[in-house]
């Protein structure tokens with residue numbers, strides 16, 4: 029009963045906000061900069077194979093989200109939007125669209141949608157993984173978890189590997205959260221062991237782009253930003269380690285594409301007191317976080333807020349994409365909004 033009531037209550041609440049004009053995108057002030065976050069873009073049948081479906085939208089969902097928001101905004105890449113935003117005097121609020129992690133599906137499934145709508149976007153690359161066969165650690169963990177969960181005994185298997193109860197959690201999300209608490213070396217050691225035991229086979233679409241593919245994005249007018257080298261959690265590194273991640277990834281992108289990147293994205297949204305200054309010192313102009321919100325003029329350029337687009341939160345209780353749900357999410361008026 030409670031399970032049915034919650035979506036209904038959310039629908040009524042979101043429609044009320046929308047009809048009263050409290051969440052309408054047209055009410056977003058002209059000095060605002062909204063940055064959307066996407067990760068994977070997968071057709072429905074591929075998303076069904078992906079163990080982290082909340083990180084993937086379908087091409088149709090991407091089209092609907094952008095087409096719904098675009099009339100209310102001026103659309104630019106992140107770096108152009110930040111430059112324009114700082115000068116002020118815009119007639120319309122600004123919208124920047126960003127994709128984290130450099131996944132191959134971005135080129136295959138997102139760019140046709142972006143181009144149909146005339147949207148230039150920003151793609152953040154973890155440079156050590158571009159052109160390689162390795163997946164990012166959260167995907168390696170999630171695919172292994174999915175494989176182990178087929179038999180329903182993943183918890184027993186993980187505990188059998190000597191992984192304590194807190195990490196051998198009952199959900200893939202809990203497993204990832206527990207892994208984040210480990211040091212990069214501990215995490216890698218454990219993941220290697222788990223993947224060997226799970227004998228994980230990865231679907232061919234799960235890979236990241238190579239540099240030729242990245243350069244196709246560049247040639248089509250999109251922005252290439254840095255997401256660090258190894259997608260590690262920067263606060264776990266000392267100052268030299270953080271400098272190396274930010275500086276080396278900048279240099280690699282400059283070498284392989286034709287421009288030095290000016291936009292940075294903190295992996296997992298994690299940064300500490302030192303990171304924004306390091307980002308500025310090594311040559312970036314801006315950095316985005318995973319903190320939720322719409323940027324106003326006073327936002328620090330190395331701590332930009334974003335709005336993560338999880339299609340599961342944009343549908344009403346009947347499973348239909350809902351304008352009032354999208355408006356509620358973008359306006360930040362969504363109850364229980366996960367900020368991470």
Ligand SMILES: [Zn+2]
Pocket residue numbers: 128129255259295296
């Ligand atoms: Zn990422």
